[in-house]
Amino acid sequence: MLALEVMDMAIKRGATAAEVVVYESTEFSVSVRLGEIETLQEASTKQMGLRVIFEGRQASVATADFSDNSLTQLVEEAMTLAQATSVDEQLVLPSSDDFAREIPELRLADASFEALSTEEKIDVALRAEQAARDTDPRIVNFEGGGFEATFGKVTMVNSLGFQGSYSGTVFSLTTVPVARQDGQMQRDYWYSSARHFAELEKPESVGRKAAERALRRLGARKVKTVQVPVVFDPLSAADLLSSIFQAVSGDSIIRRSSFLIGKLDEIIASPLLTVIDDGTIVGALGSRPFDGEGLPTRRTVVIEDGVLRSYLLNTYTAHKLKLKSTANAARGVVGIPSVGPNNFFIKPGQHTAEEIISSVKNGFYVTDLIGFGVNIVTGDYSRGATGIWVEDGRLAYPVEEVTVAGNLKDMLKGIEMIGSDLEFRSRIAAPTLKINLMTVSGE
Amino acid sequence: MNPVEFFFNKFGITVSQIERLLAEALSKGGDYADLYFEYRINNSVSLEEQLVKSASKSVSQGVGVRVNVGEKTGYAYTDEIDYDAIRRAANVAAHIARRGGALRPIAVATAKPSRDLYSVAPISEVSVERKIELVKEADAVARSFDRRIREVQANFLDEYKLIMIATSEGRLVGDVQPLARFGVVCIADADGQLQIGRAGGGGRYSIDYFLNTLTPRKLAEEAARQAIVNLDAVEAPAGTMEVVLGPGWPGILLHEAVGHGLEADFNRKQTSAFSNLVGQQVASELCTVVDDGTLPNRRGSINIDDEGNDSSSTVLIESGILRGYINDRLNAGLMKAALTGNGRRESYRHMPLPRMTNTYMLAGQDDPQDILRSVKRGLYAVQFGGGQVDITSGKFVFTASEAYLIEDGKVTAPVRDATLIGNGPDVLKKVVAVGYDLQLDQGVGVCGKDGQSVPVGVGLPTIKISELTVGGTK
Numbered sequence: 001m002l003a004l005e006v007m008d009m010a011i012k013r014g015a016t017a018a019e020v021v022v023y024e025s026t027e028f029s030v031s032v033r034l035g036e037i038e039t040l041q042e043a044s045t046k047q048m049g050l051r052v053i054f055e056g057r058q059a060s061v062a063t064a065d066f067s068d069n070s071l072t073q074l075v076e077e078a079m080t081l082a083q084a085t086s087v088d089e090q091l092v093l094p095s096s097d098d099f100a101r102e103i104p105e106l107r108l109a110d111a112s113f114e115a116l117s118t119e120e121k122i123d124v125a126l127r128a129e130q131a132a133r134d135t136d137p138r139i140v141n142f143e144g145g146g147f148e149a150t151f152g153k154v155t156m157v158n159s160l161g162f163q164g165s166y167s168g169t170v171f172s173l174t175t176v177p178v179a180r181q182d183g184q185m186q187r188d189y190w191y192s193s194a195r196h197f198a199e200l201e202k203p204e205s206v207g208r209k210a211a212e213r214a215l216r217r218l219g220a221r222k223v224k225t226v227q228v229p230v231v232f233d234p235l236s237a238a239d240l241l242s243s244i245f246q247a248v249s250g251d252s253i254i255r256r257s258s259f260l261i262g263k264l265d266e267i268i269a270s271p272l273l274t275v276i277d278d279g280t281i282v283g284a285l286g287s288r289p290f291d292g293e294g295l296p297t298r299r300t301v302v303i304e305d306g307v308l309r310s311y312l313l314n315t316y317t318a319h320k321l322k323l324k325s326t327a328n329a330a331r332g333v334v335g336i337p338s339v340g341p342n343n344f345f346i347k348p349g350q351h352t353a354e355e356i357i358s359s360v361k362n363g364f365y366v367t368d369l370i371g372f373g374v375n376i377v378t379g380d381y382s383r384g385a386t387g388i389w390v391e392d393g394r395l396a397y398p399v400e401e402v403t404v405a406g407n408l409k410d411m412l413k414g415i416e417m418i419g420s421d422l423e424f425r426s427r428i429a430a431p432t433l434k435i436n437l438m439t440v441s442g443e
Numbered sequence: 444m445n446p447v448e449f450f451f452n453k454f455g456i457t458v459s460q461i462e463r464l465l466a467e468a469l470s471k472g473g474d475y476a477d478l479y480f481e482y483r484i485n486n487s488v489s490l491e492e493q494l495v496k497s498a499s500k501s502v503s504q505g506v507g508v509r510v511n512v513g514e515k516t517g518y519a520y521t522d523e524i525d526y527d528a529i530r531r532a533a534n535v536a537a538h539i540a541r542r543g544g545a546l547r548p549i550a551v552a553t554a555k556p557s558r559d560l561y562s563v564a565p566i567s568e569v570s571v572e573r574k575i576e577l578v579k580e581a582d583a584v585a586r587s588f589d590r591r592i593r594e595v596q597a598n599f600l601d602e603y604k605l606i607m608i609a610t611s612e613g614r615l616v617g618d619v620q621p622l623a624r625f626g627v628v629c630i631a632d633a634d635g636q637l638q639i640g641r642a643g644g645g646g647r648y649s650i651d652y653f654l655n656t657l658t659p660r661k662l663a664e665e666a667a668r669q670a671i672v673n674l675d676a677v678e679a680p681a682g683t684m685e686v687v688l689g690p691g692w693p694g695i696l697l698h699e700a701v702g703h704g705l706e707a708d709f710n711r712k713q714t715s716a717f718s719n720l721v722g723q724q725v726a727s728e729l730c731t732v733v734d735d736g737t738l739p740n741r742r743g744s745i746n747i748d749d750e751g752n753d754s755s756s757t758v759l760i761e762s763g764i765l766r767g768y769i770n771d772r773l774n775a776g777l778m779k780a781a782l783t784g785n786g787r788r789e790s791y792r793h794m795p796l797p798r799m800t801n802t803y804m805l806a807g808q809d810d811p812q813d814i815l816r817s818v819k820r821g822l823y824a825v826q827f828g829g830g831q832v833d834i835t836s837g838k839f840v841f842t843a844s845e846a847y848l849i850e851d852g853k854v855t856a857p858v859r860d861a862t863l864i865g866n867g868p869d870v871l872k873k874v875v876a877v878g879y880d881l882q883l884d885q886g887v888g889v890c891g892k893d894g895q896s897v898p899v900g901v902g903l904p905t906i907k908i909s910e911l912t913v914g915g916t917k
Contacts, residue, residue: 033712036514036515037515037539038514038515038516039515039516039517039518039539039794040515040516040517040518040538040539041517041518041519041794042518042519042535043519043520043521043532043535043792044521045505045520045521045522045792046522047503047522049501058496058497059497059498059499060497060498060499061499061500061501062499062500062501062502062503063501063502063503064502064503064504064505064522065502065504070502077500080571081498081499081500081571082498084495084498084571084572084575085494085495085496085497085498085575086494086495086496087494088494088496091496141712141713141714142712142714143709143712143714143834143835144893178714178835184836185714185716185835185836186835186836187714187833187834187835187836217836220836222912225681225682225683254492255491255594255596255630256593256594256630256632256637257594257630257637257639259637261637333501334485334499334500334501335487335497335499336496336497336499370831370832370833370838370840371829371830371831371840371841371842371862371864372828372829372830372831372842373828373840373842373860373861373862373914375639375844375859375860377630377637377638377639378637378638378639378859378860380859380860380861382679382842382860382861382862382914382915382916383840383862383914384831384838384839384840384862384864384914386833386836386838400836400838401838401864401865401866401912402864402912402914403681403840403861403862403864403912403913403914404914405679405681405861405862405914405915405916406916407916439681439914439915439916439917441681441682441864441912441913441914441915442682442683442912443682443683443912
């Protein structure tokens with residue numbers, strides 16, 4: 001195996017330890033617009049990354065050129081770089097006892113990937129779009145939409161004896177319709193993403209939901225600046241949760257870049273909130289048998305009934321914090337392992353979205369967030385938002401060009417209701433959430 | 444280095460192979476085809492906790508084959524730069540056209556870009572030890588700036604990219620595109636209260652630029668100063684008010700509010716809030732906005748775009764009137780508009796799209812101090828994080844990372860991070876003063892569109908906007 005050969009070359013060349021990853025992928029995508037194919041793309045790639053440790057220093061290199069010359073040069077360059085970096089006393093590889101020994105069956109790959117014809121793939125994209133057009137005559141245009149299918153294979157070996165490999169597939173179907181009325185245009189989207197083609201939401205349902213989301217934005221207006229309860233729909237709540245992920249990531253903690261530093265075992269959120277990272281959910285998008293360092297993935301309770309129970313860690317950040325890795329190492333083809341989510345989600349609550357909305361006398365139901373206004377160091381949160389104003393428990397009228405702002409410390413403690421509507425549409429997923437008070441800034 | 448000779452020599456590609464590949468790409472009846480060859484070296488050195496924790500080098504290479512037929516695009520790529528592999532990709536991409544047809548001969552001739560904006564000694568050849576000196580110096584400067592600076596991250600990234608484009612219209616052209624970026628992040632800790640400051644910059648320069656102009660000292664002091672200033676930040680105001688934007692990077696306003704909305708693909712498809720507004724007033728008459736890929740050494744500059752066409756300077760808005768769009772080949776052809784040299788892509792794995800280069804507003808007449816003095820109650824924003832826009836509704840945001848209250852004409856307390864939100868087609872109509880102090884940003888911009896990232900620049904003089912919504916909490 002090529003990965004083993006390169007690892008051996010690095011050890012022969014003097015590396016204290018070496019780790020090789022090979023990523024292979026086959027991608028297909030089709031985008032459609034107004035009943036026609038707009039783009040069709042297909043390709044396969046293969047890349048190799050090598051990380052070496054030399055007397056406490058580390059470096060990484062990558063290539064897509066698998067010729068003998070290129071691989072010899074790859075090892076040379078890694079060793080040259082590893083002689084220039086600093087000795088880091090904290091730099092360790094996982095203990096060899098901890099590596100994944102068996103590859104559990106997580107149903108990550110769909111055997112029908114190859115059998116699916118180009119025509120079938122184009123057809124689902126066209127059907128989703130057609131369903132959006134059929135929903136309402138005000139759906140006049142599309143900003144995008146299509147179908148993608150990806151097959152990926154990860155192979156990893158290291159000089160402590162770990163060897164592992166797994167494959168996975170991902171299918172996704174998206175529709176981005178534009179609705180028009182009285183000179184105003186509004187765009188929204190809906191999508192479905194799954195590891196098995198048969199588990200995708202039906203194209204007709206994706207198209208119809210996308211259309212309904214765009215249509216309900218028509219007539220949107222600004223509101224006066226006010227402090228009110230804010231309800232995040234599942235997509236917006238997942239966006240909010242991705243900021244919480246940043247704050248509990250070991251990378252942020254060791255860099256003093258999180259408002260959750262030093263808060264382990266303290267109450268940081270409403271007792272209603274439980275947040276979990278789990279890489280072992282069968283068939284889920286964020287599942288994998290081992291992490292970017294070869295450790296078996298697991299289930300980690302991050303926040304339990306409002307108490308911060310664990311950060312998410314790889315071997316390095318765990319060692320620095322005198323904790324154990326939670327198997328959240330993320331490994332690109334080049335670079336050193338960082339911390340990434342597996343399936344990171346909020347445990348669903350008791351309420352339907354309707355019950356949550358109906359509990360709001362005067363407030364804002366957020367359906368889309370834009371921008372990068374989250375400061376993980378301070379917790380300051382200020383985002384562009386679109387949604388629907390809630391009056392007396394009812395969705396009253398669409399709202400745009402406003403911001404929702406607060407501080408994540410207060411927002412976490414201010415969670416008042418959690419929905420039962422959790423769906424794993426992406427690796428970070430959340431149900432509907434209600435936060436007691438935020439500033440909505442408008443006129 | 445001559446990029447065309449580089450690909451010919453290193454990979455044994457010949458003109459006759461290229462002609463044959465283009466002919467195969469069109470063999471199913473496509474209107475147009477091109478081959479995009481890329482060879483790229485990326486290096487990085489990063490420091491945190493006073494240690495150079497890693498250094499990396501990656502080499503990527505590949506060829507993308509594109510076939511257009513009408514509004515449709517077929518695309519395939521390979522990371523083997525080899526005739527047989529490219530031929531397989533060409534046959535996959537060819538299938539977008541289903542008319543059938545015969546091989547027709549194509550002849551390509553080598554052309555040279557008409558500009559030479561960044562012939563510099565490549566930083567990729569500079570030893571890793573010299574780059575390590577730069578990040579270590581930044582660390583030392585930041586820590587000595589103030590004892591409350593408790594964590595410093597510094598990274599130096601450089602890229603050396605060779606591209607070659609061959610088109611079925613017979614053009615064969617290449618470019619060598621160096622790029623570097625130096626970034627410093629400081630965390631200040633005042634008795635457990637944390638704040639962050641960031642600074643960065645670069646462009647298509649040699650290492651001398653970082654030794655003499657954008658030095659480790661300059662960047663470290665800027666990042667440290669920002670972190671310390673923000674320790675005293677008060678709650679940001681909420682509501683609609685007068686906003687003054689400082690010069691330079693706040694030009695991200697233009698990128699989000701108007702730039703994306705003027706990309707030709709959205710306008711051809713009529714999904715942009717700016718569709719059909721050419722010739723109409725979209726800004727106050729004080730505003731002239733250009734997209735200019737021809738500025739020497741700038742991060743967003745290119746000799747040729749990723750379709751092989753010469754870059755240019757395009758007037759988007761002239762004294763408030765919308766003049767034109769940012770084009771790539773496909774959309775220029777379909778809209779019967781002139782090429783502007785803005786067909787860009789992230790890599791050989793991506794098809795080109797109309798993208799910005801360096802987008803800025805020309806200087807006006809006003810004294811920046813007078814502009815500030817004219818504000819009774821408002822916000823003065825001088826540094827920003829990222830921004831985003833909804834092309835269709837025109838609503839855009841950008842987030843201030845260093846901003847101050849203006850009270851009775853005076854700049855007073857710093858405020859915490861706040862997002863500003865507005866409506867692209869009318870925000871520039873509310874520009875009531877434009878300073879004479881145009882600055883381009885230091886060279887940090889990364890623009891994302893359809894999952895593709897490309898380096899860009901922005902620029903702005905001090906401007907005053909009569910009303911913009913500030914997303915604070917108070």
